[in-house]
Amino acid sequence: MLFHVRMTVTLPTDMPAEQAARLKADEKELAQRLQREGTWRHLWRIAGLYANVSIFDVADAQALHDTLMQLPLYPYMDIEVMALCRHPSSIHDDER
Numbered sequence: 632m633l634f635h636v637r638m639t640v641t642l643p644t645d646m647p648a649e650q651a652a653r654l655k656a657d658e659k660e661l662a663q664r665l666q667r668e669g670t671w672r673h674l675w676r677i678a679g680l681y682a683n684v685s686i687f688d689v690a691d692a693q694a695l696h697d698t699l700m701q702l703p704l705y706p707y708m709d710i711e712v713m714a715l716c717r718h719p720s721s722i723h724d725d726e727r
């Protein structure tokens with residue numbers, strides 16, 4: 632099942648730089664693993680914002696929830712989710 636997810640990150644202004652760097656490095660490692668595994672299908676920066684638009688391919692809403700909650704930056708994210716389904720005019724057959 633595909634989900635469109637928008638994540639907006641707000642780190643506390645008083646967070647020590649080393650802690651922020653560690654969180655971002657851990658987030659990158661997990662994000663890249665999930666992309667290699669096919670769970671995190673697309674990851675786009677929203678220009679000008681510390682935010683992204685992503686497409687996740689997971690079994691169901693519970694699996695998405697569990698995945699998002701694992702993200703190291705999750706406590707600092709505002710997350711919006713839209714469930715997607717196949718468009719009848721799509722020419723792509725790899726969309727579920």
Ligand SMILES: O=C(O)C[C@H]1C=CC(=O)O1
Nearest residue numbers: 640658659662681682683
């Ligand atoms: O930078 C972000 O948008 C937040 C988060 C999502 C992937 C990642 O590496 O960090």
